[in-house]
Structures are given as structure tokens and as C-alpha cells.
Amino acid sequence: MKFIRFKPKNEQTILQGMVTDFGIQQIEGDLFADWDIARGIYQPDQIELLEPLTPRHVIGIGANYVSKPSELPAEAPDLPVFFYKPVSSVIGSGEPIVMPNEIKEVKFESELAVVMGKTASSIAEHEVTDYIFGYTVANDVTAPQYFHEDGHWMVGKSFDTFTPLGPCIETEFDPDSASVEAYLNGEKKQDGLTTNMIVSMRKMIAYLSGVMTLNPGDVILTGSPLGAEMMKDGDEITCNIAGIGELHNPVKQKANVRS
Secondary structure (H helix, E strand, O other): OOEEEEEEEOOOEEEEEEEOEEEEEEEEEEEEEEEEEEEEOOOHHHEEEEEOOOOEEEEEEEOOOOOOOOHHOOOOOOOOOOEOOOOEEOOOOOOOEEEEOOEEEEEEEEEEEEEEOOOOOOHHHHHHHHHHEEEEEEOEEOOHHHOOOOOOOOHHHHOOOOEEEEEEEEEEHHHHHOOEEEOOOEEEEEEEEHHHOOHHHHHHHHHHHHHHEOOOOOOOEEOOOOOOOOEOOOOOOEEEOOOEEEEEEEEHHHHOOOO
């Protein structure tokens, strides 16, 4: 099933919905625990699509893809490179990615994102999928100009609008052979299979659960295939994973604030 968050046009009320053949069926309640069908049914042209959830935490992994399986290392690293992204960086499909005034380009990174559905602490790899609610598409927007020379990534990953998510959370999805794509102004730039991950999805989530308790609504970004490039003001970036959908975002320069 595909779940979304949206606002009816010309309204400010945020609703949850399930995508059906007949339209967007409104639901109510806790998406991860106990929800029910509500009365409303909306058509796509009647709504403004939002990010599919407000995450509790957003955690990413760095440098997690090779170009083909033969390049995979014999063993995954003992200590993968993880990083946090603030919830304030999350936007939905259609919203603009806003670049800071000081720079003229930022990097797109199309990724498969995992949405946790149960509390997970010190779980084994074979248990991981039992704790996952679903999957969405992410763009881990990055400003490498702000990376610290000692390797700190936080600032370059953390600007507002730097984590587009969407268009939905898909609960019926096979993450093991998914193709992760990105199109910059309509030109394909990324096309990588999840089989090319250095640290597999299950391994990274099992590892994280041994460090911190993961809870429903936590989002794990699983890394970006090779081919990510820089984008600038006026560009359009589309991240696509077949079976989940397309995440579209324009790129804008932040407006100067007059003194």
C-alpha cells in the first residue's frame, strides 16, 4: 500500500491518505500502530502533496555503493560512516531545494529510504524487515563546500530543504533488487541497483539498532549510487525508484535578505 500526507487545495489541514484505484482514501490515527478509514476521498488534482511523514530522526550512510557487484569488498567495514540530518531539512515532492546564498551549486544524491515501523534495539540482520514499515525515495542533498577539512559532514548535509522525501511510503516493496535513479533536467545521471550496496540495508539497520534504539518514524537513508552531480538555480531534479514513485524538486537560490 502507498501512504501519503497531503492538504486539500486551499486548506491548511494536513491529512493522511492511502492511494487507491479510486483516489486518495483519507485515513486517521497512528500510521504505525492503529489507523482507520475516514470519510474523505480526494483526487490528485484536489490535493497538495506533502512529505509522506515527519520523521523522528533521519540517519544517512556515506559512500555505500560500487558500480557493479564484482567491486564489492570481501567484508563490509567494521564501522560504517553514518551521519544525522535534521528534521528541519525534510520537504516533500514539488517543494524547492533552496541553496544558501554563499554557494552556486549543490549535489543531488538519489537514495532508497527505509521507514521504521517498530521499536528496534539490538536486532539481528534476519529480523530487520520485521521492523520496517515501508520505503520511500530520498534525495540526500549535499553542499560539499561546507564539509570540514577533518571530515565533518554535518553542516553540508543540514540546510533547510536538503532532505526531500516522497512521494509516498510504499509498504509492499522488494528492496533487494531495486533500481535507484536520478534525472537532472530530464537527463539520467544515476542508475544503480541496491545489490551494489557495500553495507546492505539489513546490515546497516541491525548495526544502528545496536548503537541506538530505532523507533517508528525513524528514516534511514541507505546511500546513493554512483553518478551524483552538482545542480544549480533553475535546475529540476527527479529521483525515481520503480515501485515507489518519482520525487520531483526544483532548485532555487536563496533570496537575499535586504537590510
